Amino acid sequence: METSAQNTADISHLVTQYKAVPGGLLPLLHAIQAELGYVPDTTVPAIATGLNLSRAEVHGVISFYHDFKTHPVGQHTVQICRSEACQSMGSRQLEAHAKALLGIDYHETTEDGAITLEPVYCLGNCACSPSVRINNDIYARVDAERFDDLMADIKAPVGEPK
Amino acid sequence: MSIYIPQDTTALALGAEAVARVLQAAGVEPVRNGSRGLFWLEPLLEVDTEDGRIGFGPVTNKDIPGILDALETDASSHHLYLGQVEKIEYLASQQRLTYARAGLGDPVCLDNYQALNGFVGLSNALQMDGQQIVDQVKDSGLRGRGGAAFPAGIKWQTVLDCDSEQKYIVCNADEGDSGTFADRLVMEADPYQLIEGMTVAGLAVGANQGYIYLRSEYPVAHKLLNIAIERAVEANFLGDNIQGSGKTFHLEVRLGAGAYICGEETSLLDSLEGKRGMVRAKPPLPAIEGLFGKPTVVNNVLTLAAISTILEQGAEAYQNFGMGRSRGTLAIQLAGNIKRGGLIELAFGVTLREVVEDYGQGTHSGRPIRAIQVGGPLGAFLPESQWDTPMDYEAFAAIKAMIGHGGIVVFDDSADMAAQARFAMEFCVVESCGKCTPCRIGSVRGVEVIDRIVANENRDDNLILLHELCDTMELGSLCAMGGMTPFPVRSALTHFQEDFFVQDAAGPLLEEATGVSPGGK
Numbered sequence: 001m002e003t004s005a006q007n008t009a010d011i012s013h014l015v016t017q018y019k020a021v022p023g024g025l026l027p028l029l030h031a032i033q034a035e036l037g038y039v040p041d042t043t044v045p046a047i048a049t050g051l052n053l054s055r056a057e058v059h060g061v062i063s064f065y066h067d068f069k070t071h072p073v074g075q076h077t078v079q080i081c082r083s084e085a086c087q088s089m090g091s092r093q094l095e096a097h098a099k100a101l102l103g104i105d106y107h108e109t110t111e112d113g114a115i116t117l118e119p120v121y122c123l124g125n126c127a128c129s130p131s132v133r134i135n136n137d138i139y140a141r142v143d144a145e146r147f148d149d150l151m152a153d154i155k156a157p158v159g160e161p162k
Numbered sequence: 163m164s165i166y167i168p169q170d171t172t173a174l175a176l177g178a179e180a181v182a183r184v185l186q187a188a189g190v191e192p193v194r195n196g197s198r199g200l201f202w203l204e205p206l207l208e209v210d211t212e213d214g215r216i217g218f219g220p221v222t223n224k225d226i227p228g229i230l231d232a233l234e235t236d237a238s239s240h241h242l243y244l245g246q247v248e249k250i251e252y253l254a255s256q257q258r259l260t261y262a263r264a265g266l267g268d269p270v271c272l273d274n275y276q277a278l279n280g281f282v283g284l285s286n287a288l289q290m291d292g293q294q295i296v297d298q299v300k301d302s303g304l305r306g307r308g309g310a311a312f313p314a315g316i317k318w319q320t321v322l323d324c325d326s327e328q329k330y331i332v333c334n335a336d337e338g339d340s341g342t343f344a345d346r347l348v349m350e351a352d353p354y355q356l357i358e359g360m361t362v363a364g365l366a367v368g369a370n371q372g373y374i375y376l377r378s379e380y381p382v383a384h385k386l387l388n389i390a391i392e393r394a395v396e397a398n399f400l401g402d403n404i405q406g407s408g409k410t411f412h413l414e415v416r417l418g419a420g421a422y423i424c425g426e427e428t429s430l431l432d433s434l435e436g437k438r439g440m441v442r443a444k445p446p447l448p449a450i451e452g453l454f455g456k457p458t459v460v461n462n463v464l465t466l467a468a469i470s471t472i473l474e475q476g477a478e479a480y481q482n483f484g485m486g487r488s489r490g491t492l493a494i495q496l497a498g499n500i501k502r503g504g505l506i507e508l509a510f511g512v513t514l515r516e517v518v519e520d521y522g523q524g525t526h527s528g529r530p531i532r533a534i535q536v537g538g539p540l541g542a543f544l545p546e547s548q549w550d551t552p553m554d555y556e557a558f559a560a561i562k563a564m565i566g567h568g569g570i571v572v573f574d575d576s577a578d579m580a581a582q583a584r585f586a587m588e589f590c591v592v593e594s595c596g597k598c599t600p601c602r603i604g605s606v607r608g609v610e611v612i613d614r615i616v617a618n619e620n621r622d623d624n625l626i627l628l629h630e631l632c633d634t635m636e637l638g639s640l641c642a643m644g645g646m647t648p649f650p651v652r653s654a655l656t657h658f659q660e661d662f663f664v665q666d667a668a669g670p671l672l673e674e675a676t677g678v679s680p681g682g683k
Contacts, residue, residue: 022454023416025436030378030417051436064438064595065419067378083340084535084582088498088573089526092581121422121589123379124343125172126571127201127496127503136381140175 009036011043015050025051025061029068038069066118074109074116076154078102079133082119085126090143094130095119097144101151114155163233165190166208168265170197170350171382172343178205180223188230196351198265199505200252206265208247209233217244252521257483258507259471259491260464264351270389272397275354281399283473287362288407292322295366299469301477303489307344308334308425308462309537309566309642311488311555314469317459320449321367324457329369331360331411332434332453332460335376335383336418336425339538341569344493345463347505349376349383352467353390354399357413359466361400362473363459364411372413373453375430378420387415422539422593426641427460429595440595441641462567464493483509488554498535498571499525508553515549518572529574533582533658537566539589540646542653543579562649579658584612586650594643601644604635608651615662628655 014031018024028047032039039062048055062068080086080095095106102110102117109116125131128140132147139150167173167182185192200206203219207229218229221242232240244250258264267274275281287295300315321329333356337345348356360372376384391413394400402410416434418424424433428442431453452458468490472480483490488510494517496503501523514534518524525531533543542563544551551557558565573582587608594601608631614624632648639645655662 023434023436026419026433027416030419057437060438061436065421067419084539084585085341085498085569085571087582087585088571088577120379120420121593122338122340122342123171124337124346125175126341126343126498126569127500128172128176128204129498131175133379138171138175138381140172 009040009043011035011046012050015046019050025053025058026065029062029065033068038072041070075114076135077116077118077133078151079118079120079123081121081123081125081129081131081133083122083126085122086130089129089141091130094132094142094144094147098147101148115151164210165192166195166265166267167192167205168197169194169269169382169386170204171346171380172201173197173204173206174382176204176220177222181205181207181221181226184223184226188226190230193268195267196265196269197347198247198253199261199347199351200250200502201504202502203244203250206244206247209237211237213237214246215248217247217250218242219244252502252504252506256507257491257509259475259480259483260348260355260467260493261351261505261507263355264347264505269351269353270386270393272354272393275352279474280354280470281358283470284358284361284399285405286473287365288405288409290365292366292368295362295473296322298472298477299366302468302472302480303477303484303487304465304468304472304480305488305555306462307464307468307493307567308427309339309564311565314461314465317449317461318363318367320447321369321457321459324450326457328371328454328456329367330453330456330458331363331367331369331372331466332427332431332458333360333372333374333466334425334427334430334460334462335374335380336430337380337463337567338377338422338425339540339567339569341497341535341571342495342538342567343497344495344505344568346380346383348463348467349380350386353383353387354394355467355470356387356463357390357394357400359469360413361404361411362469363461363466365409367457367459369457369459370410370412372411373434374413374415375418375424375434376415377418377424384415384417391415421595422589423595423641423643426643429641430460431458438595440597441643443640464567485509485511485552485554486556488556492553492565493568494553495567495569496522496572497569499527499531499574500572501526510554511552513550513552514544514570517553517570518549522572525572525574527574527576529576531572532575532577533573533579533654535571535573535582535650536569537564538569539586540564540642540649541566541569542649543573543582543657544653545657562653564646564649578661579654580612580616580661580664583651583654583662584609584616586647586654587612590643590647598638598640598644600635600638601640601647604631604639604644605647607631608635608647612651612662616664618663621663625655 018028123131132139132142206219296318304314305311424439429439433439494506590605596602611628
């Protein structure tokens with residue numbers, strides 16, 4: 001996934017867009033991640049210079065928040081809710097099943113680069129647990145069987161209905 | 163004949179989009195309304211008929227042809243027919259103020275909002291000066307709905323009294339507690355109500371800039387809020403010279419980045435400033451030195467939404483709901499292992515048992531209820547002996563529990579409360595901002611000590627150690643994260659001690675070996 005283009009990614013247009021925004025670092029990091037899929041270390045000096053911060057400050061912010069990734073992630077991010085409401089409906093079994101099915105642990109990506117598995121602490125869908133988020137879509141009442149179906153849908157060729 | 167199918171997160175998560183597509187294919191363009199919060203019936207399809215607005219639910223795309231046929235002949239013959247939605251007991255018995263409009267129509271339709279008394283509160287506020295608005299809020303008895311229950315009017319008065327060119331209104335929409343979705347439902351079903359409440363707050367204290375700090379786990383709310391703000395600006399309910407009043411209020415949504423601690427108000431402010439979300443020591447209060455060091459009102463979504471009702475109907479009307487010092491209505495969120503989960507808005511004072519048994523109808527699994535956690539991951543686990551406690555801030559505080567943001571998570575008898583206590587500490591490890599030692603290190607040690615207790619290693623000594631650790635966290639932490647993580651831990655130990663003693667001393671922790679919780683389900 002990591003290409004030389006991303007290693008030397010030009011984010012100057014984004015820095016220009018956000019440098020005058022009060023408290024603009026988080027929106028900028030979100031914008032970089034939306035464009036590149038992650039926030040490469042190589043972009044830190046440009047961010048720091050543009051926002052008049054130290055590189056340490058920028059690094060500190062990136063590392064504080066669970067959302068910001070410093071390495072390429074899979075084409076799809078699958079988040080399993082670990083919070084209490086989902087646990088009460090069997091999310092611990094679901095996460096064990098998901099890890100076994102995908103052959104990866106949390107924060108890891110499948111070998112084919114398709115799926116990154118992440119924990120999440122509450123998707124606000126707690127009356128119909130367990131919940132799973134795949135990219136920007138949230139799914140309710142996900143048991144092992146439904147999880148298998150969702151993963152099969154992800155792997156379906158482009159153009160197939162989800 | 164209008165047909166409605168919600169665009170709310172839960173409805174979408176249960177297949178509402180597929181339902182909408184089948185309707186469109188059949189030549190029916192559905193109204194994409196918000197949810198009414200009857201999540202056990204989602205996706206809930208509603209139809210305007212001569213007999214009022216009737217419902218079918220929960221529907222799937224496969225049910226649609228049958229429902230369309232039944233509508234031609236006899237709607238009540240369909241097996242998912244619910245009758246008039248507003249007569250469903252779960253909804254009819256509620257006292258809906260904040261959620262009065264939820265689910266009625268397209269949440270971002272301005273005409274719809276105004277037809278349902280929207281912006282009446284704002285136009286009333288535009289006739290008042292700042293002090294008069296603050297007095298209304300004080301008289302209403304409104305207390306912060308985020309969890310801390312601080313009187314909103316007093317906070318506003320502090321900001322109003324500050325002499326500063328620049329002040330801010332910040333909405334805390336970082337609804338991170340498990341078992342809560344009340345903020346999300348407001349933002350997805352009635353976003354203009356929040357916009358209106360924030361604008362009134364700006365007029366009251368003299369702030370011209372507002373921020374909604376929204377958690378990134380809410381993509382649907384993010385989309386709808388941005389559309390609503392854009393339309394409110396176009397219609398001059400936001401921006402410069404609001405409705406010709408000469409008053410200005412700008413509003414912007416800022417996205418969090420997956421940090422539970424940013425629901426704590428000072429950590430939220432640091433995050434809004436573009437920093438790590440580190441908790442600040444108080445004083446100074448955010449009301450005096452808040453965002454970018456300026457006087458700032460930080461209120462929860464529900465608090466600001468209630469402002470619209472108070473300014474529309476008057477402080478006294480609002481004050482007439484509730485009990486004791488808990489005035490108005492409480493947004494109860496019934497979640498977890500529950501048959502009929504959803505949003506229940508009632509005046510303070512209903513008992514927990516009434517909520518889980520009458521509204522919830524017991525567990526989803528059909529097994530007996532064992533424990534109920536109220537108030538999110540920092541709330542105590544309550545055994546059956548405490549379920550008759552009325553939902554009121556003071557009554558809950560008296561049993562060392564908290565209402566918090568109003569979330570109720572039900573566990574059936576397969577729950578392993580030692581594993582839940584361990585999880586409370588584990589969650590604190592993951593989500594602590596790291597500023598103070600009791601929270602940052604105490605939570606790590608807490609996980610280890612609970613593991614030793616469960617493994618029967620020097621159990622008696624470790625039980626003493628766990629209590630001492632909980633004391634240290636409670637008394638020595640800077641904020642509620644470390645200070646209240648002991649609540650679920652201690653309540654599990656007190657009321658469900660047997661779960662800590664099931665493991666054979668020689669055996670490895672099942673969870674470590676398999677990732678499956680011991681005690682199993």
